[in-house]
Amino acid sequence: MLKIDNVTMKFGGVVAVNGFNCYIENGQVVGLIGPNGAGKTTIFNVVTGVYKPTEGEIIFDPEGKEEKISKLRPDQIAKLGICRTFQNIRLFKELSVVENVFIGSHLRLKSNVFSSIIRLPKYNNEERQMMEKAFYLLEKVGLYEEKNEKAFSLPYGKQRRLEIARALATEPKLLLLDEPAAGMNPQETQELMEFIAEIKEEFDLTIFLIEHHMEVVMGICEKILVLDHGTLISQGSPQEIQNDERVIEAYLGVE
The missing domain is CATH 3.40.50.300 (P-loop containing nucleotide triphosphate hydrolases)
Structure with missing residues (x-):
């Protein structure tokens, strides 16, 4: 590989x-x-x-x-x-747990900037799929219950899991x-x-x-x-x- x-x-x-x-x-x-x-x-x-x-x-x-x-x-x-995590955890600490994972999915977004600005149906559909994917990944890493908490509020071990979940969102x-x-x-x-x-x-x-x-x-x-x-x-x-x-x-x- x-x-x-x-x-x-x-x-x-x-x-x-x-x-x-x-x-x-x-x-x-x-x-x-x-x-x-x-x-x-x-x-x-x-x-x-x-x-x-x-x-x-x-x-x-x-x-x-x-x-x-x-x-x-x-x-x-x-x-x-190819995706990575870091020695020093690099989360968007003021965003929620689910938002951190959601951001990782943007790498696979097919809609362009114009579609996102005027909220075309194609973009809305992709965004919904990205959020569903984020929820799925949080379930897999055991963080679904904390999905709406701020990333900085998680214990250290769970922040590590969140960083890995965000990496997994990039497929x-x-x-x-x-x-x-x-x-x-x-x-x-x-x-x-x-x-x-x-x-x-x-x-x-x-x-x-x-x-x-x-x-x-x-x-x-x-x-x-x-x-x-x-x-x-x-x-x-x-x-x-x-x-x-x-x-x-x-x-x-x-x-």
Whole structure:
């Protein structure tokens, strides 16, 4: 589904990512781990079009139609089926829960601006379908009862679910989760793991995630990539990664 081919990202003289290669197959849950400052979020920003890579290519191929996406804008990449959440939750906090999810559906809106201004029947029909979709997604993520509450009033764990629901409203094929368990207690973390497994099956998703909670990574990922100082130092199954001396050294150092 996704191939990152020899991608390098430089900021002036600083090399944040150096010759990164990986591929993600359809239906996989792939984890990206590494010490703080390793370049993990930079890779997410390159994949989603926030940054244009200095070198290399990114190819998205969800349905047998290869698309080179390295030079596309974030909105164009999202329309192809790649969406993300953020390490620091980015909700429209003063809007209601359902309005946050409703906004995500606008990416698939077919009516033009003129239709929306004068409220043509076609636009009204689309808007009604978008609201029904928002209610459906809130049911799936367990937030339907809070649909009219302000987003900022939700507990932290539910705000995470809301951000994921908004991402699902864009109808992604590949969902990128940037530290979804950050700030969660053990019970919330366990619930999140179960939730990610559920939405993967329910919405037929491929998932690429960054996470520092090793129990999450080891518990739900089929393949793990390890980044250190912008360079891929290891990849493999959870068992292989746990026993890789290079990974242990990157995290714990050596005497």
